[in-house]
Amino acid sequence: MWKKFIALSMGLVLCASLLAGCGKKDNANSGGSTTEGSTNQDSGKKVDIRVTRWGDTENKAEKQLIDEFNANNDKNINIIYDVVPGDGYGDRLTTSFSSGDGYDVFLSGEGDFFKWVDKGLTYPMDELMANDTSFAGTISESLMQMGNINGKQNYIVADQNPICLYYNRDMFDAAGIEYPNDDWTWDDLIAAAEKLTVKNADGSYESYGFNAQSWGYAVMTYLESLGLEFMNEDGTVADGYLNNPEVAKALEQYFAMAEEPNKVSPASADLDTFGSATSMMVNNKLGMFISGGWDVIPLREAGINYGTALIPGNHKSYVCAGGYAIGANTKNPEAAWEVVKLLTSPEASELRQELEGILPTSKEGMEEFLKTADERDHALIRTLDYGVQPIGMRSELGSKINEKTSEIFERIIYKDGTAQEILDETLASLK
């Protein structure tokens, strides 16, 4: 009898452990929720809206907004907030949609705006917007336009990040060089970078002047600021642009900055040793780099004496943005719309600016922000006047070229042919 009992109970324990193993997976899917234990029981009639975004679990602005909303809203909505840290965001988003339900509201980077619409993951918000008199509509027109894909408002932009030039003032002072100004050309930048680059007696480098990184947006911004691009403005023609000899020459000059004999920039191998460009600048190992507004807070927190400047040349620059979309499979578009409104509201923008240093999305907010903004960040804000749409957002062809950029740049860096040959081949492969 005892044997039977023991055998039966062990069998049950085994089955239970297997089921628990499966159960854990489900729990993991909703990990990071900020609503733990607060509403699940009393939400009886409440509508659950699942929201996701990337970032660390400390996304302070979103967390604060959602916690307050969950505690106080009179619309019977309960937000389940799911933050995906690291690089796994795209995978999480796609698996959630492939399983059939997906998220009710999700954040997307501007580079993926076209992709998610093409795959039918977004729910256009035009009707919801038109029927809602309470929608503030304070977001600047250009940003609203950014979220308008194929003639439909598929995204509402929640943050914008122009790309500008960051520089280390202490290093400039020590080398006795004038800070970058609005008249700077790329030749001026290279000349300053040469002075800031210090080589040790053993051939290693003590510091570099500039980071000629292969990150697509930095290189494309460089090309734009020289008046060059991979395709025309409306994204219909690449022939004559992508294979333009001027583009090939400019790219070779750009990547030559990270090569001997006139090396002024770390190569990607050096970054493995030194860490990221931001940490190099913090340690006075790097004079200048091109990046977005997200670097303001780390530089400030590190206590570094930094400054921002317009991109040399004609100052044209890419503007990055993140926008919230309603998931196509949502069962409650109205409730999801309420949540999108909350996350893109002027209050949300203000909170992001206060807690995360992200630029406001409304014109009024921007004007107000300019009055109080740190002098060091002025150029970052002024860059918005020179903002151009990343090629990935212009058309399907642009999106295709965008996917090829890292391969193009890698091949140029590793000399897998001349830049002209590589660009010609890329153009041919697109055809």
Place this chain on the structure above:
Amino acid sequence: MKKNKTAQKSKRTIAQKRENRYGYAFVMPWILGLFIFTLVPMIFSAVLSVCEWDIVTGLKTIKFVGLDNFKRLTVDPDFKKSLIVTFKFCLISIPFYQIISLGIALLLNMRVKFMKSFRLIYFLPSIIPVIASTMIWTQIFGEQGLLNQALKIFGIKGPAWLNNPKTALYALIIMGVWGVGNTMIIYLSGLQGVSAELKEAAAIDGANSFVTFFKIVVPMISPTIFFNVVMAVISSFQYFTQAFVMTEGGPLKSTLFYNLYLYTTAYKNYEMGYAAALAWVMFAIIMVFTLLVIKSSSFWVYYQNDDKI
């Protein structure tokens, strides 16, 4: 009497049936696990290999395309590239790791002081999680990394190993030596099973240690070698994690391993059908090579028990 026997028999069958039921209850979690997590996905991937499916758009968009995915393999340059990289890796790494681990096992089989500590030290790297060790090796292979600092002592200027298309694959192969501990332990146990009498007899017959090793030790541990080679063939063709973390297939696709390409196809390009076809081709390749090793074993693997038959 007869009745009694039948009653006893039926009692036994009932008891046996009950016991069987418990047996099934015990193995059920594993049978279910195998069914849910292995068999069903395998069948699903076989179906997918003749379909086109963008995973993001949900199950409703699966479309039958016949053998299109397999035809595409013949014109896909990345498929060819990934096969070359993987074969090159297997061709070098399988014999290289076997020789190294057998060499270490031979050293660790000697009778010297502190041998247990040495065995522990040589095995330790194998228990370090792969991701942690790849992080360490990324630093070691840097342009100013430990390896180049060591080479500098001999006046050699080493490259940025992982950032050079000519050296990246070899860097990964070198790194793999770090993880030979498991193979080494199996060799060690094999070596300890070689009878000392045989070696002594050989020595009396005038065999030197070189001859003893090749004529006595190697044949005696050939079943161990066989097992290790089969396992190495399977795991080498499935090489993924280190390349995924350290090089992402670059530079210039010089470390684009087959599995990495499969993963990119499935989860970056969302082409599940084509990825499933790639997976089945890999399955076939591994099966062919494993069968080749198994078939060849009759020529070079010696089982002591065979003599007794």
